[in-house]
Structure formats: structure tokens, C-alpha cells
Amino acid sequence: MNRRTLLGASLATPLLTPALRRPAFAQSAPPTPAAPPPILFIHGNGDHSALWTTTLWRFESNGFPRDRMAALDLENPLARDDDGVAQPLRSSSAEFLQATARAITALRRRTGADRVALVGNSRGGYPIRNHVLHNNGAAEVSHAVLCGTPNHGVWDSADWRPNSEFNGRSAFLRKLNGGSTDVAEGTAFLTLRSDANDLYAQPDGRYIGRPGTPTGVDAAGPELRGATNLVLPGVDHRETAYSPRAFREMYRLITGAEPSTLAILPEGRPVLNGRVTGTPGGVQNNKPLPGATVEVHRVDAAGVRMGPPILKRLTRGDGIWGPVTVGPDWHLEIVVSAQDYPTTHFYRQPFPRSSNLVHLRPARPLTAEDREAAAVVLFTRPRAYFGLPRDVVLLDGREPDAAQVPRGVAASATVTARLGPQRLNTSIAGVFNQQRLVGRAWPTVEGHVAVLELS
Numbered sequence: 001m002n003r004r005t006l007l008g009a010s011l012a013t014p015l016l017t018p019a020l021r022r023p024a025f026a027q028s029a030p031p032t033p034a035a036p037p038p039i040l041f042i043h044g045n046g047d048h049s050a051l052w053t054t055t056l057w058r059f060e061s062n063g064f065p066r067d068r069m070a071a072l073d074l075e076n077p078l079a080r081d082d083d084g085v086a087q088p089l090r091s092s093s094a095e096f097l098q099a100t101a102r103a104i105t106a107l108r109r110r111t112g113a114d115r116v117a118l119v120g121n122s123r124g125g126y127p128i129r130n131h132v133l134h135n136n137g138a139a140e141v142s143h144a145v146l147c148g149t150p151n152h153g154v155w156d157s158a159d160w161r162p163n164s165e166f167n168g169r170s171a172f173l174r175k176l177n178g179g180s181t182d183v184a185e186g187t188a189f190l191t192l193r194s195d196a197n198d199l200y201a202q203p204d205g206r207y208i209g210r211p212g213t214p215t216g217v218d219a220a221g222p223e224l225r226g227a228t229n230l231v232l233p234g235v236d237h238r239e240t241a242y243s244p245r246a247f248r249e250m251y252r253l254i255t256g257a258e259p260s261t262l263a264i265l266p267e268g269r270p271v272l273n274g275r276v277t278g279t280p281g282g283v284q285n286n287k288p289l290p291g292a293t294v295e296v297h298r299v300d301a302a303g304v305r306m307g308p309p310i311l312k313r314l315t316r317g318d319g320i321w322g323p324v325t326v327g328p329d330w331h332l333e334i335v336v337s338a339q340d341y342p343t344t345h346f347y348r349q350p351f352p353r354s355s356n357l358v359h360l361r362p363a364r365p366l367t368a369e370d371r372e373a374a375a376v377v378l379f380t381r382p383r384a385y386f387g388l389p390r391d392v393v394l395l396d397g398r399e400p401d402a403a404q405v406p407r408g409v410a411a412s413a414t415v416t417a418r419l420g421p422q423r424l425n426t427s428i429a430g431v432f433n434q435q436r437l438v439g440r441a442w443p444t445v446e447g448h449v450a451v452l453e454l455s
Helices: 049-061 093-111 120-134 171-176 244-255
Strands: 002-005 040-043 071-073 116-121 141-147 188-193 210-213 228-231 293-299 311-314 331-335 343-347 375-380 393-395 414-419 426-430 434-440 448-453
Touching: 040 049, 040 093, 040 120, 049 244, 071 093, 093 116, 093 120, 116 120, 120 141, 141 244, 171 188, 188 244, 228 343, 331 434, 343 434, 375 393, 375 426, 393 414, 414 426, 426 448, 434 448
Parallel strands: 002 228, 040 071, 040 116, 116 141, 141 188, 188 228, 343 448, 375 448
Antiparallel strands: 293 311, 293 331, 331 343, 375 414, 393 426, 426 434
16 A cells, blocks of 8 residues: 655655656657546535635645536535435435436537546545446546545445445445555546544544544544555645645646746636535535525625625526626625525635635525524534634634533534624624634524624
């Protein structure tokens, strides 16, 4: 097994994977390199394609053509409790495989490419392996990057959810891991994992609701026999995919070159669009939500609106809410109103580049505890988790308690503040390390929730 650990290496350090080592050529000028393959990005359990937005922007900022990238949205992104038993609003491993195969075919047809690169986070790595190993996909997949994928399960147990995709003893994972190697010849495999900060690669079952029960897996669970396996120290489960550090390794493998920048370079006038989806029955879903009203406001540094909405639109059957043109330095409030959901005020950091993946899920219905408060404000980090004491995390000037953000392994993406009447219509700040995002407190009695969403 090829295991390599990156211990805070700088970008200047030549840490080439086997797929990137180039032979010496006798001629005086090197041959013109082939164009890198198109890339399909695949989200994880319960997620959607919008999480790849900053990764796509980083590829674009390094000259990778926008039209040679795509991101999959699985209609029902949550896995079944038993992979072989139908479950409402859940998907099987076979359904995820079929959706991935269709997306690969669509990307190849659109670009004319023979082969594509696949990048998956968490559960999104499963259909990549399944397609390459068991769906005759190796010939059309040049590179496979698996980010925090629990390749040997989140747990290994004969008596608890034995046929879940995430059980190392399930029929699904036994088939994936049953060969003499975990990879396929001709496809360059790379795994990215944390050293000890991935909540789904822990020896104790605390993070799957079974504290004190051994899981039978450890931090090395995402590694594959025959792959290049890299350890990114300190990153959490989602940062194995969505962080600048993870981007660097994806880019190097797929293009054969070092990225010129890890920064996101702004455009002059970004154009934003996306879909509104919902959480029917409390289950995360990627089906379009028609009949939702979306307003987009430009706001100042205190979250105060700077005039009338710059867009107001009712979604139709496709759930599309845009487009809208903004400035790369504008702070935005995006308001989603939909039947059976609270009116959700999303406060967003500036969008430096265009995106068609500004997907909006209104907040979950208000709980009894929420309704006792005058205002509810959520502070969320969709592309990673909050970790204490690793991070500075403050909402309305207070560090969250351990019930919201456990100390140690980063395991919480959302912090909630329930505020009294004196805070209504005032500015509320969320602080994450050196980032600060400000929104306004809206009255729960009128069915409103504010969400401060970090990019």
C-alpha cells in the first residue's frame, strides 16, 4: 500500500504522486502536454452540488475551463439504513451508481472527451469506485479522487445496521473491498484523509450515536490498496474535499502541474443562479421546490438592506430562482419563502465569481424551543465543521457550549443562537477565525429564521 503523509508541506515542496512523475525526454523541447480531462464532482451523504462551488472557483482561477466541469446532484442524497430495502426519500448504492454513470456520459458527450476525472466527497466516493471496478468504467475514468470516503466503513459490526453502505461488513463494501487490489489499472486513484480529525473515521462510536462502542475502524479507513494515499493533518471530514489544501492535491493529480494560486480570483460582475430544494419530512432532498419566493438584497456591513431587492422571483417546476448579477464585493441577503418552511434569511459573504450552484434549502421547521425565543439565528459552515479548540467560533459574542460544538474532533457545522426580544431587528455577528459575517435577527413569531452562511 502506498501511504504518504503530508506534514504541513509548503507548495514549493515537490511531492509528486506516481501518476505525476514524468520521464526524462532526450529532445531539447518537451512535448506539448495533453489537455487535462473534464471533471465531475460528486457530493456526499445528504449534500448537494453547491458544496463544490469554491473548489470550482479555484480550478477556474487557475485557468481550468468552466465548461469542462460538472457537479452531480443526487435527487435523494441520503443513504438507506439498509441498502437493499426501499426507504422513502433515501437512495441505494445502485441508484447512486446509476446517477453517476449518467452524469459521466453527459459530461463526455458535452465535452467530446474519451475519459473524465471523478472527485467525490465521503459517500460520493462510493459510486466512483463502484463504477470503475464493477460497471466497466475504468476505460472512461482517467483519475479518481476520494476525499474522506469511508472506504472500509464508518463502523464494522455484525449486529447494527448490517447492510448499511457505511458498515464495513455490508454486502456493498465487501464487494468493493474483496479483490486483490482496491483500484483498477489505468485509472489513477488518490485518497485524501485526515490524521485524526474526521468524525467518520473514529475508533469510538460517539459520532454515530453509539458512544463507548468500538467501531472497528480508525483514521486510516479511507485508504485504498494500490492508491496514492495522502494524509492532510488537522483537516475535518469535509475539509478533505472542500479546503484549499484538498484542492491543491486534486489539481496536481488531474492536471499534472502545481496550481499557480490557491486563491479565488474575482470576476468583474458575477452572475448567480441555482435551485431551491427542500427537506420534506425533515429529510434532506435535492428535488426542485416550486412555488418558493426568492428575494435578493444587497446589504451593508451591519446586514442592513441598501435599497429594494435586486431580484424577486417565484420558482417554477425546475426550482430555478435566478439569474442575478452582483458585484464581487457585495454582501447579500437572500430570502426564501415557501409553504411549510420558515421564511429563511440567508446572509452570505461576497460571491467573487459566477456560479449556477447557489442552491437554497430553507431552514427546517421551527421547534418548540425555537418558538420560545424572539429570534433564532443559525451560523453555519457547510463546507467544513466547527472545531474547538482548533477554531475561534463566536455567535453573538459567545463561544458555543459543548452541546453544540463538541471539544476535540470537529463534528458540528451549525451553531444556533436563540435570542430575547431586545435583540429583534439588531445586527448579529458570527465569527469564524478571521472571518466575520453579520446578519439581522428576525421575529420567530412571524415565522422567520436568519442563517449566517460562510462560503
